[in-house]
Structures are given as C-alpha cells and as structure tokens.
Amino acid sequence: MVRVEFLGPIEKEPMEVDVKNLKELKELLNKNEEMSKWLKECAVAVNDKIVSSLDVELKDGDKVVILPPVCGG
C-alpha cells in the first residue's frame, strides 16, 4: 500500500491506496472533483522529494504528499 497525505489547506485525511505508479494515482485522485481542482495547483513529492515526471513507480510503503501553493513567513 502507498500512503498519500494532503498538506496544508487541503481538508482531507491521509489515504492508504493500492497503486503501482503515479499515473494510477492520478486516475484515482481525479475521480473526486474537489481534489481535481486542488491537483491543478499542487506539487507532488514521493518520499519527500518533489517529482518532475509521472514516470515514477510506487512500491509498498512509499509515501506521496500533495503540496498546495506555499506561503511562509
């Protein structure tokens, strides 16, 4: 299972999902319309590294975080 966490203002509990890569995760998350809106704005990190491509395999125990636009300070 892959753990998916939604950070900051996205009001959604973490999920454990059964996906083999980011493309599958994309399909899954876009089923929810509210989430689909967030995804337009969000960066994605796999095991705390931001990814620049969807060609990323996921394995059991991986952690994906969804990062909305930031504003520190």
Next chain:
Amino acid sequence: MVRVEFLGPIEKEPMEVDVKNLKELKELLNKNEEMSKWLKECAVAVNDKIVSSLDVELKDGDKVVILPPVCGG
C-alpha cells in the same frame, strides 16, 4: 576670528584664525607640510556643511572643520 577644527586622525589642536575666506585659509594651512598632506585627502565643512567651492566668505564666529577620509561601522 574663525575657528578651525581638525577631526579624527589629524593630530592637531583647534585654531582661531583671522581669515576672510577659504582661499586665505588654504594659503595659511598649506604652510605646514604635514597639514598639506592631509588636505589632499580632506573634505571641508563651513558651519557643518561640506563645501564644494573655495568661493566662500568667512565671518567672525564661523567654524571650519577639516574631515579626513571616513570609515564607520
């Protein structure tokens, strides 16, 4: 009389001199060779305003200060 003060590292006591303008002061101060060396590097203020020209008349009670190169901080 005009008061002349020498600031910072110039080791010279203030003077009261009888000069009518900056040109006369220039003649007077350059008689001293040590002072002449300092004057190459120094700015001059009359009544605490830096002057940009020698065409400045001096009157009784005026104060001239000789300002060597600065380095604060």
Next chain:
Amino acid sequence: MVEIFKGGIPVIPTLERWYEEFKFEGYGAMIPFIGIVRAENGIDGLSFDLYLPMLNEWFKKWANLPDVKIMMAHSFGDVKVGESSFLCAVFTKHRKEGFKYLEEFVEDFKANAPIWKYDLKEGKRIFVKERAKKLPNAGILSKGE
C-alpha cells in the same frame, strides 16, 4: 535544522542566542530578518501549517554553505498581530555577501519552503490562495496534463 515554535517566535531571546553563538567566529556582519504580523484586512493574526521533513530538507542547502552561517526559526499554529512568525539571521565576513545571501535566502524561502499561511478571523483559519506560490512542477497530477 529549522527552529520551530508553537505560536509567536521569542524574537529577542533567539537573536541573543544566535549573536552570542557566533560573535567570536570571525563574522563581521549579522543581518537578521524579522517578519512581523501586521494588522490588515481585519485579521487577528495568522496561522501556519508546516511540513517539517521537507522544510528541513529545503533548509539543508542553506545551512551548509562554506562562507555564510544562516539560522532560521518559524512558527506553527496561531501568531497574533505584533508577533513574529519568521526569523532568520545571516552571518558573513563582510556585509556585501550578507545582503546578497539574506535576499536570496528569504526569496527562496518564500517560493519553496513547505509552509501554509492562513488569515485568522474570529478564531477561524482562512486560506488565501492568491497569496500563495505554486511549487515546482505543480499540476503534475492534474487531469488536463
């Protein structure tokens, strides 16, 4: 490591600790930056979420430069008007590289640190998306991509 505080940062004790720690280390310039929460749009304060694993990872590249020491603190949770949520200090041998590093560091922080800011009004947190900056490769999971 970024120093993290619940609520407003104790600005002066933190600056004192950093100053004492580095004043004999050959740095001629210490340049802090103190972000103060302003009263605007009728807010009572701001509130912050952080994602610490990536915040510390982001900070690492600034913490290990050879010619500069950079310290940083940030709040999580609620920070009232007049309090400070962000504090950093840059120590360099000479002032010019200090100005450069401070500005580069703060701009990188604003664009890339995984922190989310909310207005606080009547005890409620309001996310202001217009004020926030998309991270690199944002939108990668979007349908249209």
Next chain:
Amino acid sequence: MVEIFKGGIPVIPTLERWYEEFKFEGYGAMIPFIGIVRAENGIDGLSFDLYLPMLNEWFKKWANLPDVKIMMAHSFGDVKVGESSFLCAVFTKHRKEGFKYLEEFVEDFKANAPIWKYDLKEGKRIFVKERAKKLPNAGILSKGE
C-alpha cells in the same frame, strides 16, 4: 538622532527596544544590521571618533522618509573583538523595500558618515587610511587644486 554609546553597543537590549517600539506600527519586516568587530591583523579591537553635529545632520535624511523607519546606533571609543560598533534596523511594510533601504542606507553610511575608525593594538590606536573613503569634494583646500 543617532544613538551613541561609549564602547560596544548593547546590541540585544537596543534591538528589543526598537522591536517593541514598532511592532504594532504596521511594519511587516524589521531588518537589522549588526556590525561585529572581527579578530584580524592581530587587533584587540577597534576605536572610533565621531563628529556628532554632522553625523546627526547626515542621518536626518534617512530618519524622515515616509515609507520606512530607520533606527541607528554607533559606538565611540574602544570596541573589543566580538562586540558591536554599528547597529541599525530598517522597518518597512513589505520585505522588498526593506532589503533595498537597508543596503542603500548602510552604503551611504559607509561613504558619508563622519566617523573615523582605528585598529587597536596593545592599547594604541592606528588609523588605516587605505580602508577609509574620501568625502565629497575632498582635496578642496589642497595646494595643487
């Protein structure tokens, strides 16, 4: 008015006083600059002379700008290694003008404030002319001019 201290500036209490004075005044950024005396060339410290009438006159143009508050302190006399001889802080609504003002202010200070710095070695003051900057219209009373 420039705040003047005999010997090293009490950095932290001064920063605290300024921070407390302005934290509710709508400034979102406080950017101090702290000059620290470094151990170099075998010095025990630095020593300073100031000419206060013209120092305060110079500072006036920075003290009365509409969109920024600038505070400044400087030492006279001896300042030991690890102590601070120059402290300032710029308060602005947003950070970007703060960076700009801080740098402009400090560079103008270095070029124009009537202050003279000496190395302190074995209790003696040594003026290092190479480090100093000529003021505007320097040389006007020189024979050759």
